[in-house]
Amino acid sequence: MKNAKPSTIYLKDYQAPDYLIDRTELTFDLDPHSTLVKSRLIVRRNPDAQSGGATLPPLWLDGIDLELLSIEEDGELLPAQRYQEMPGGLSLSVDKSEFELEIQTRIAPEANTSLEGLYLSNGMYCTQCEAEGFRKITFYPDRPDVMSVFTTTIVAPAQYPVLLSNGNKVDSGTTDDGRLRVTWEDPFAKPSYLFALVAGDLQYVEDTYTTGSGREVKLLLFTEARNIGKCEHAMVSLKHSMRWDEDVYGREYDLDIFMIVAVDHFNMGAMENKGLNIFNSACVLASPETATDAAFQRIESIVAHEYFHNWSGNRVTCRDWFQLSLKEGFTVFRDAEFSADMNSRAVKRIEDVTLLRTAQFAEDAGPMSHPVRPDSYMEISNFYTLTVYEKGAEVVRMIHTILGPDAFRRGSDLYFERHDGQAVTCEDFVAAMEDANGADLKQFRRWYSQGGTPVVEVEDEYDAENARYSLTLRQHTPPTPGQQDKLPLHIPVAVGLLGTTGKALPLDEVGSMETVLHLTEETQSFVFDNIYERPLPSLLRGFSAPVKLRYSYSGSQLQFLMQHDTDEFNRWDACQRLALSTLATLQRQYRAGQPLEQPAELIEGFAVLLDNPELDPALVAKMLALPSAQELAEHGGEIDATAIIAARKFARESIAQSLKPKFLSRYKDLDQRKPYRPTADDIAERSLKNTCLAYLCITADEDALAVAQVQFERDENMTDVSAALAALVEYGPVETAEGLLESFYQRWQQDTQVVETWFGLQSGSASFGTLERVKQLMDHPAFELKNPNKVRAVIGGFAMRNFNQFHKEDGTGFEFLAEQVIALDKLNPQIASRLVTPLTRWKKYRSHESVQIHGALKRIADSGDLSADLYEVVSKSLA
Ligand code: B3K
Ligand code: ZN
Numbered sequence: 001m002k003n004a005k006p007s008t009i010y011l012k013d014y015q016a017p018d019y020l021i022d023r024t025e026l027t028f029d030l031d032p033h034s035t036l037v038k039s040r041l042i043v044r045r046n047p048d049a050q051s052g053g054a055t056l057p058p059l060w061l062d063g064i065d066l067e068l069l070s071i072e073e074d075g076e077l078l079p080a081q082r083y084q085e086m087p088g089g090l091s092l093s094v095d096k097s098e099f100e101l102e103i104q105t106r107i108a109p110e111a112n113t114s115l116e117g118l119y120l121s122n123g124m125y126c127t128q129c130e131a132e133g134f135r136k137i138t139f140y141p142d143r144p145d146v147m148s149v150f151t152t153t154i155v156a157p158a159q160y161p162v163l164l165s166n167g168n169k170v171d172s173g174t175t176d177d178g179r180l181r182v183t184w185e186d187p188f189a190k191p192s193y194l195f196a197l198v199a200g201d202l203q204y205v206e207d208t209y210t211t212g213s214g215r216e217v218k219l220l221l222f223t224e225a226r227n228i229g230k231c232e233h234a235m236v237s238l239k240h241s242m243r244w245d246e247d248v249y250g251r252e253y254d255l256d257i258f259m260i261v262a263v264d265h266f267n268m269g270a271m272e273n274k275g276l277n278i279f280n281s282a283c284v285l286a287s288p289e290t291a292t293d294a295a296f297q298r299i300e301s302i303v304a305h306e307y308f309h310n311w312s313g314n315r316v317t318c319r320d321w322f323q324l325s326l327k328e329g330f331t332v333f334r335d336a337e338f339s340a341d342m343n344s345r346a347v348k349r350i351e352d353v354t355l356l357r358t359a360q361f362a363e364d365a366g367p368m369s370h371p372v373r374p375d376s377y378m379e380i381s382n383f384y385t386l387t388v389y390e391k392g393a394e395v396v397r398m399i400h401t402i403l404g405p406d407a408f409r410r411g412s413d414l415y416f417e418r419h420d421g422q423a424v425t426c427e428d429f430v431a432a433m434e435d436a437n438g439a440d441l442k443q444f445r446r447w448y449s450q451g452g453t454p455v456v457e458v459e460d461e462y463d464a465e466n467a468r469y470s471l472t473l474r475q476h477t478p479p480t481p482g483q484q485d486k487l488p489l490h491i492p493v494a495v496g497l498l499g500t501t502g503k504a505l506p507l508d509e510v511g512s513m514e515t516v517l518h519l520t521e522e523t524q525s526f527v528f529d530n531i532y533e534r535p536l537p538s539l540l541r542g543f544s545a546p547v548k549l550r551y552s553y554s555g556s557q558l559q560f561l562m563q564h565d566t567d568e569f570n571r572w573d574a575c576q577r578l579a580l581s582t583l584a585t586l587q588r589q590y591r592a593g594q595p596l597e598q599p600a601e602l603i604e605g606f607a608v609l610l611d612n613p614e615l616d617p618a619l620v621a622k623m624l625a626l627p628s629a630q631e632l633a634e635h636g637g638e639i640d641a642t643a644i645i646a647a648r649k650f651a652r653e654s655i656a657q658s659l660k661p662k663f664l665s666r667y668k669d670l671d672q673r674k675p676y677r678p679t680a681d682d683i684a685e686r687s688l689k690n691t692c693l694a695y696l697c698i699t700a701d702e703d704a705l706a707v708a709q710v711q712f713e714r715d716e717n718m719t720d721v722s723a724a725l726a727a728l729v730e731y732g733p734v735e736t737a738e739g740l741l742e743s744f745y746q747r748w749q750q751d752t753q754v755v756e757t758w759f760g761l762q763s764g765s766a767s768f769g770t771l772e773r774v775k776q777l778m779d780h781p782a783f784e785l786k787n788p789n790k791v792r793a794v795i796g797g798f799a800m801r802n803f804n805q806f807h808k809e810d811g812t813g814f815e816f817l818a819e820q821v822i823a824l825d826k827l828n829p830q831i832a833s834r835l836v837t838p839l840t841r842w843k844k845y846r847s848h849e850s851v852q853i854h855g856a857l858k859r860i861a862d863s864g865d866l867s868a869d870l871y872e873v874v875s876k877s878l879a
Contacts, residue, residue, distance in 0.1 A: 005875075014322070021140075025039065039140070057094070062132070115265055117134070124263070127278070132193075151183065205228065211242070211246065261276065264789070267831060284302070315421065319423045326426045371448060372387060430448075446490070451480040456474070458537070471517070471537060481876070493518075495538060496514045562605050575605060587647045598654050603654065626651060639841075657699060666692045700731050705731065726765070729767075759780075763802060764801040785824065
């Protein structure tokens with residue numbers, strides 16, 4: 001790597017800011033090539049600053065890619081010797097403790113392909129400032145512990161009739177030369193990362209929400225005219241979120257207006273800017289004809305997540321970026337509970353745990369492993385991770401489990417009350433939970449500072465004579481980069497015991513059927529008395545802690561739990577364990593060159609599920625889904641991609657063949673042809689129906705493919721259409737697939753979200769999504785390297801969701817990814833650095849594949865100047 005090494009920033013070096021900005025007044029004069037930004041800052045020495053002493057320290061203002069036009073202090077032009085422009089910002093010498101600065105800069109939104117700062121998307125101006133994008137707009141102390149009251153004036157030509165920023169609109173008019181001018185004022189002090197601006201020719205839908213205390217809030221959802229019919233679901237989701245946050249957390253919305261804007265070019269899902277959330281179009285726009293059930297549910301949860309940030313993130317924000325999980329972990333926990341309340345709780349939990357086990361566990365075991373509160377980073381954008389978000393949410397969930405719901409609510413009330421308007425730390429959150437309840441979370445805090453996935457091994461013993469059952473739990477956490485020695489954590493393990501008839505056994509004299517074991521030592525035993533038969537333990541119910549739990553269940557015990565466990569999550573988990581051990585056996589047989597054995601126990605278990613119409617269809621669908629190749633890769637030791645592919649293929653085909661009549665009859669029962677509604681019950685039915693359809697098509701029998709063809713042609717809703725299309729593309733003849741894909745494209749080519757689905761369906765297809773196909777898709781007129789959604793659909797679909805083709809033995813998949821990452825890094829470092837993830841785990845693969853992946857990474861490293869984002873990931877992965 002030829003570029004200078006980006007420096008590492010450490011949590012231990014944190015210092016309070018030297019100066020505070022009480023007010024920030026911004027004026028934007030918009031132009032694609034030359035936008036003028038004027039800022040007026042009311043600056044004051046921070047009484048709590050550590051530095052300086054008698055002399056006033058210089059004022060540091062961050063700034064990147066800005067052209068400085070002028071600086072005035074208290075109305076006087078600042079002489080050149082008073083300031084110095086340096087890489088990354090501007091240093092100003094200071095001679096008084098309160099003063100006013102006026103700074104003029106010029107920026108070029110059209111040239112900004114990083115999608116951070118102010119940029120253009122389909123001719124519309126928008127911003128993304130978290131974490132450090134505001135410094136691409138103007139010189140400013142761009143750090144979350146500097147909170148300021150913002151006033152924003154936007155001036156733009158008449159072709160941009162909608163001009164938005166945070167807070168309330170306080171003025172509007174036209175300039176002398178006929179341009180439009182609007183002023184917004186946000187009364188709540190906020191850090192610069194929550195600033196937003198939008199300007200465009202947009203339409204909107206409007207609604208209102210009346211808060212618990214009777215205030216009316218105007219709700220506006222803005223989008224380009226062609227998408228105006230796709231806003232209803234997000235609006236309904238927003239109103240549900242507002243009500244839920246009042247009911248469950250006692251939090252009301254605080255401004256008179258709440259706006260959401262849909263944007264096509266966006267690096268992630270959405271952004272919680274105060275009063276003006278900006279969303280990736282794919283995470284907000286939906287209609288039954290164009291969006292799948294999964295998209296409807298994703299929209300509901302992201303709308304909620306961003307809305308919930310208004311309290312957990314905006315009113316109470318982070319002191320520094322090491323504390324990111326303070327707002328993200330907590331808000332993910334909040335949105336997960338919201339989705340669980342709106343839909344099926346067990347299914348939501350299963351989805352979250354699957355993501356955690358597949359991707360977060362991999363991150364925890366890889367070169368970028370870090371604690372929920374990292375202690376160092378080179379580029380903060382690299383730390384918007386599954387660990388900070390999803391494991392962070394698990395940490396908050398464990399506090400909820402340990403304290404119980406009422407105590408947790410007392411803790412959150414105290415946290416919001418105590419820290420309203422402040423920028424605080426994870427420590428402050430835990431302290432509020434303790435103080436509100438007189439609780440002791442001293443050892444629990446280690447979850448924030450210690451990385452890696454703990455392993456909990458369980459052994460049991462039954463003493464029939466004394467009717468006594470005991471569980472012995474042992475914990476250890478493997479070393480992670482920079483953290484060799486690990487301490488025991490406080491792990492809450494929810495358990496139940498099942499008797500031989502499948503009934504839950506009482507665990508104590510009051511008859512509790514479930515209890516939480518508090519594992520705090522390295523090894524600990526827990527004893528249950530008055531247990532009159534040898535029980536079968538149901539362990540880690542609801543996935544009560546983010547750990548790998550080991551207990552040697554037999555196949556028949558797992559079948560028993562699949563049917564009888566009273567905890568729905570654990571019923572699914574038993575099924576997963578059975579599938580994982582079956583697939584591990586098949587992989588071993590494949591590697592040893594032995595014939596693969598029919599997965600009889602799994603088939604029996606599935607048959608029972610399919611025969612029971614009483615079970616929640618969504619849960620059955622989840623149980624019938626075999627662990628993904630990615631999950632299998634993370635599960636075992638050395639990864640042998642060909643063995644994984646062969647084992648999965650064999651298992652799926654065996655199940656499909658053996659249970660074909662059952663899949664068909666369940667399919668027919670569930671194929672109700674009701675008008676589309678995105679309700680939990682209907683989604684559940686469609687998910688099982690389409691799971692059955694996929695298994696039917698695996699057989700590639702003509703009658704099965706014909707069923708899919710009929711479903712595709714009925715064209716009733718995108719969930720059913722895309723499921724049928726996916727099955728036909730995967731298992732049908734290539735010519736049929738080509739024809740259907742073409743007609744689908746012809747029908748939907750004007751719809752950006754459907755075209756993204758169309759791309760993803762091909763690039764992610766194990767049989768159809770070859771490297772050659774992916775390259776063709778990149779040449780398609782609808783593909784755009786500057787659009788992250790298209791990149792994620794085509795390149796991401798191939799590298800992250802198409803294990804079979806990406807892992808082709810010739811290694812061309814890895815080379816291709818390296819090439820794309822190098823090209824993307826020049827345009828959009830954040831996207832490049834995310835996309836490289838599949839190459840970071842090279843050490844886990846068996847030798848020849850490991851060498852190939854390492855070679856691809858090396859190629860990136862040697863390709864020239866890398867962004868700080870990509871440099872950090874690549875250098876840590878090669879180390
Ligand atoms: N807070 C934003 C994420 C910003 C990512 C910046 N690289 C969205 C969210 O988590 O709600
Ligand atoms: Zn968030």
